[in-house]
Amino acid sequence: MLEKIRVIANSCKDNIARTSSLEELNEFRVRTLGRKGEITRLLRGLKELNAEERLAVGKAANELKENLEKMIALRNEEISIQQMEIQLLNEKIDVTLPGLPGQRGGKHPLTLISEEIRDIFCGMGFSIAEGPEIESDYYNFEALNMWRDHPARDMQDTFYINDDIVLRTHTSPVQVRTMEKMAPQTPVKIIVPGKVYRKDDDATHSPMFTQVEGLVIDKAITFGNLKGTLIMFAQKIFGEDVRVRYRPSFFPFTEPSAEMDISCVMCKGAGCRVCSHTGWLEILGAGMVNPRVLKYGGYDPEAVSGFAFGMGVERIAMLKYGINDLRLFFDNDKRFLQQF
Ligand code: PHE
Numbered sequence: 001m002l003e004k005i006r007v008i009a010n011s012c013k014d015n016i017a018r019t020s021s022l023e024e025l026n027e028f029r030v031r032t033l034g035r036k037g038e039i040t041r042l043l044r045g046l047k048e049l050n051a052e053e054r055l056a057v058g059k060a061a062n063e064l065k066e067n068l069e070k071m072i073a074l075r076n077e078e079i080s081i082q083q084m085e086i087q088l089l090n091e092k093i094d095v096t097l098p099g100l101p102g103q104r105g106g107k108h109p110l111t112l113i114s115e116e117i118r119d120i121f122c123g124m125g126f127s128i129a130e131g132p133e134i135e136s137d138y139y140n141f142e143a144l145n146m147w148r149d150h151p152a153r154d155m156q157d158t159f160y161i162n163d164d165i166v167l168r169t170h171t172s173p174v175q176v177r178t179m180e181k182m183a184p185q186t187p188v189k190i191i192v193p194g195k196v197y198r199k200d201d202d203a204t205h206s207p208m209f210t211q212v213e214g215l216v217i218d219k220a221i222t223f224g225n226l227k228g229t230l231i232m233f234a235q236k237i238f239g240e241d242v243r244v245r246y247r248p249s250f251f252p253f254t255e256p257s258a259e260m261d262i263s264c265v266m267c268k269g270a271g272c273r274v275c276s277h278t279g280w281l282e283i284l285g286a287g288m289v290n291p292r293v294l295k296y297g298g299y300d301p302e303a304v305s306g307f308a309f310g311m312g313v314e315r316i317a318m319l320k321y322g323i324n325d326l327r328l329f330f331d332n333d334k335r336f337l338q339q340f
Contacts, residue, residue: 179297
């Protein structure tokens with residue numbers, strides 16, 4: 001029996017060395033150590049031997065089994081390494097080929113313009129304030145001198161959460177909110193970028209749009225400060241040669257109020273379809289802060305004065321980029337968005 005084991009051991013060693021693939025090696029393992037394998041059968045036959053023989057043969061057979069397992073594992077590793085080396089030799093990788101470009105996102109044109117507006121005003125010493133888009137009737141209308149039945153509310157019809165809570169129709173409520181926080185300190189010099197909502201929907205009006213508000217309060221602020229600041233802004237965003245004009249207007253929260261036009265960016269003032277042949281484009285509303293609003297905010301109108309302005313970011317983006325339909329901003333069409 002012991003002799004037989006020695007013979008098997010020797011032939012197994014050769015057989016393992018001769019295997020050249022993982023499949024072959026596995027076949028060999030099944031043939032010897034598998035459930036019906038040679039060694040397994042040998043071990044099962046032990047019970048037919050007498051006690052003395054069983055001890056000696058059993059020991060030898062178990063050693064053989066363990067050795068085989070080790071040799072198979074070793075050969076397995078050898079073959080795997082060989083195969084990998086062959087694969088590496090045959091595989092040609094050209095590291096100079098250009099890679100697959102990743103899909104890179106970009107900023108939305110409205111974000112780009114908002115950032116540009118913000119940078120211009122921050123350059124003039126303004127800081128940024130924010131307020132809630134779901135706003136109380138008080139801040140959106142009342143404290144801006146637009147009481148319940150005020151006709152000016154008509155132009156700013158909006159979405160009501162309930163009788164006292166609305167989606168804000170402009171960024172002007174942040175004027176009062178900021179004054180409440182700051183009063184009686186001066187100067188106040190803020191811009192307020194943000195989304196606003198109105199019950200409008202056509203090629204030039206959308207139920208949601210973007211505004212940038214401005215507010216300056218200090219001792220002895222005049223309409224001259226307002227003009228100087230906004231002319232500077234217009235030249236920075238539309239170019240040095242842009243001309244501006246002011247027309248009298250009305251807002252309940254400013255007195256006097258004005259609208260600022262710029263010379264048409266398309267025809268330079270000669271008259272074209274974009275400016276309805278007037279040569280001018282309206283870009284923002286502005287005025288001196290109404291003394292009643294200063295009072296609502298906690299300031300003494302005898303001690304300080306201020307100016308405020310509000311502009312639509314979509315409109316400025318449309319003029320700057322030559323976009324003719326406001327809805328393009330919100331359609332999420334990549335062909336449009338990729339141009340910026
Ligand atoms: N809030 C006004 C609007 O949305 C714009 C404005 C702001 C006018 C500040 C004057 C001063 O129409």
